[in-house]
Amino acid sequence: MSPKRQTSRVLSEVTPEAVYRARRRFMQATAGLALAPLVSRTVAASTLNYSAANKYTLNEAKTSFDDATHYNNFYEFGTDKYSPAERAQALTIAPWSVVIEGEVKNPGRFTLEDILKPHPLEERIYRLRCVEGWSMVIPWIGFPLAALLKRHEPTSRAKYVEFTSLLRPEEMPEQKRAVLEWPYLEGLRMDEAMHPLTLIAVGLYGQTLPKQNGAPLRLVVPWKYGFKSIKSIVKIRLTEQQPVSTWARAIPSEYGFYSNVNPEVDHPRWSQKRERRIGEFGKRDTLMFNGYAEAVAPLYAGMDLRKYF
Amino acid sequence: MPSRNWVLFKTAVFSLCLLPLGIQVWRFTQHQLGANPIEVVTRHLGEWALMLLLITLCMSPLKTALQSGWPIRLRRMLGLFGFFYALLHLLAYVWMDQFFDWPEIGHDILKRPFITVGMLAFGLLIPLALTSTQAMQRRLKRNWVRLHRLIYVIVIMALIHFFWLVKADTLRPIELSIGAAALLLFRVVRHYSPLVSRQRQAPIPTKVMP
Numbered sequence: 001m002s003p004k005r006q007t008s009r010v011l012s013e014v015t016p017e018a019v020y021r022a023r024r025r026f027m028q029a030t031a032g033l034a035l036a037p038l039v040s041r042t043v044a045a046s047t048l049n050y051s052a053a054n055k056y057t058l059n060e061a062k063t064s065f066d067d068a069t070h071y072n073n074f075y076e077f078g079t080d081k082y083s084p085a086e087r088a089q090a091l092t093i094a095p096w097s098v099v100i101e102g103e104v105k106n107p108g109r110f111t112l113e114d115i116l117k118p119h120p121l122e123e124r125i126y127r128l129r130c131v132e133g134w135s136m137v138i139p140w141i142g143f144p145l146a147a148l149l150k151r152h153e154p155t156s157r158a159k160y161v162e163f164t165s166l167l168r169p170e171e172m173p174e175q176k177r178a179v180l181e182w183p184y185l186e187g188l189r190m191d192e193a194m195h196p197l198t199l200i201a202v203g204l205y206g207q208t209l210p211k212q213n214g215a216p217l218r219l220v221v222p223w224k225y226g227f228k229s230i231k232s233i234v235k236i237r238l239t240e241q242q243p244v245s246t247w248a249r250a251i252p253s254e255y256g257f258y259s260n261v262n263p264e265v266d267h268p269r270w271s272q273k274r275e276r277r278i279g280e281f282g283k284r285d286t287l288m289f290n291g292y293a294e295a296v297a298p299l300y301a302g303m304d305l306r307k308y309f
Numbered sequence: 310m311p312s313r314n315w316v317l318f319k320t321a322v323f324s325l326c327l328l329p330l331g332i333q334v335w336r337f338t339q340h341q342l343g344a345n346p347i348e349v350v351t352r353h354l355g356e357w358a359l360m361l362l363l364i365t366l367c368m369s370p371l372k373t374a375l376q377s378g379w380p381i382r383l384r385r386m387l388g389l390f391g392f393f394y395a396l397l398h399l400l401a402y403v404w405m406d407q408f409f410d411w412p413e414i415g416h417d418i419l420k421r422p423f424i425t426v427g428m429l430a431f432g433l434l435i436p437l438a439l440t441s442t443q444a445m446q447r448r449l450k451r452n453w454v455r456l457h458r459l460i461y462v463i464v465i466m467a468l469i470h471f472f473w474l475v476k477a478d479t480l481r482p483i484e485l486s487i488g489a490a491a492l493l494l495f496r497v498v499r500h501y502s503p504l505v506s507r508q509r510q511a512p513i514p515t516k517v518m519p
Contacts, residue, residue, distance in 0.1 A: 063344075066344075067343075067344035070343065070344060071343055071344030071345060075477070075478075079476075079477070079478035079480075081343065081344070081345070082343055132476065134345060134348075179477050179478050180477060250477060251477070266420075269421060269422070269423055269473060269474070270421055270423075271413075271416075271417070271420075271421070276345065276347070278344045278345060279344070281347075281405075282408055283408070
């Protein structure tokens with residue numbers, strides 16, 4: 001059952017400040033050239049040690065690293081897909097800490113290192129389906145959220161988990177605009193949070209998470225629409241009440257708390273029956289629970305998924 | 310404007326109108342449209358269709374402001390370019406997005422309000438494009454002017470189409486709506502202002518040049 005451990009994990013190596021600054025200077029120096037978009041693609045991150053994917057692999061072609069790191073929904077850095085890759089580079093991700101609070105026996109503020117240290121990292125290749133009708137296949141590196149939550153001992157009153165993204169308007173320019181209510185909030189039911197598929201990701205494609213992908217740590221819930229997989233987490237709060245997530249607050253008629261991938265339940269304004277896999281021309285059928293029905297359908301047994309969309 | 314200058318000027322505007330398409334084609338062939346080129350192309354074509362219709366609506370106020378007839382003589386070409394981009398936008402949807410899946414397209418038109426209104430707007434553009442010739446103008450006389458007032462309805466529908474398709478960030482449709490509102494307001498003011506009411510109906514352009 002336990003994933004094969006290969007080597008010790010090394011994660012603390014986010015890009016050293018000096019390297020980062022030098023890189024920024026190089027990019028700024030070249031920004032005037034028409035080559036700027038190409039240059040920005042060279043942004044590298046440090047590699048990670050992790051165990052190879054075993055159980056969670058897919059027989060589907062991986063999305064190219066370039067596409068997965070340059071076509072992002074990260075509204076804090078811009079509402080189009082291409083801004084985050086550029087504008088997120090100004091984000092400071094070290095030092096980073098995460099508050100864990102609410103219905104846990106072991107609350108507090110923890111440094112990123114404290115959060116990550118005990119957890120061996122593994123690679124998981126997951127489908128990612130955006131509510132907008134496109135999808136990717138991404139090799140994430142991370143560890144199950146369940147392992148983290150267990151360390152902090154949820155109380156018997158813990159029914160939900162609420163996640164909060166960073167609020168830092170001076171580095172997240174779109175937070176100065178009220179496109180959404182900031183900070184970004186997401187939530188899971190306790191059994192969803194404890195499900196072995198639910199991942200805290202710290203990397204992708206063998207390296208630390210690029211900033212536009214939610215560095216330094218983010219959630220990945222592969223059977224739900226992408227916006228549930230909250231990025232750049234600073235707070236995890238266990239609650240008795242169902243949290244109200246940002247999109248559900250913004251447009252409650254269109255975005256529900258569950259937001260499970262479901263080809264049978266359309267978005268009020270567009271169909272969810274099919275999706276465009278990034279890198280492909282035609283569309284493919286969207287799978288129930290994004291293809292993870294076998295693993296997660298029992299969580300929703302007896303629930304009307306039209307009502308609890 | 311002397312006729313040679315006019316031809317040059319009109320050719321320049323014509324080329325300028327083709328520029329957005331040229332840029333898209335070039336970026337497409339250079340793989341510069343990012344991870345989801347189909348979405349980018351469809352969006353750009355739609356946005357340029359709407360912008361060209363708004364530019365077309367600028368011609369009449371421009372004529373008033375400049376006290377010169379040339380904006381009206383450009384109007385038909387600009388409007389037809391708006392139609393051209395709307396057609397390409399529709400083709401991008403039918404071909405690249407839905408890949409000629411007619412049942413699905415029919416379903417979309419009936420069930421997705423933003424597609425319904427977009428399709429209606431395009432449908433209403435067709436008679437305007439078909440009657441854009443000078444022969445048709447002469448044949449339809451005052452009815453031509455009445456028919457072509459549909460453009461106001463079309464622009465409003467296109468804006469609704471745009472608003473309904475965005476997820477949360479309505480900045481761009483709001484910008485274009487402000488432009489459209491100003492252009493419509495100009496017509497309302499002109500209609501009710503006794504001083505300029507004689508200009509209410511933009512004159513049918515005379516023959517392009519001797």
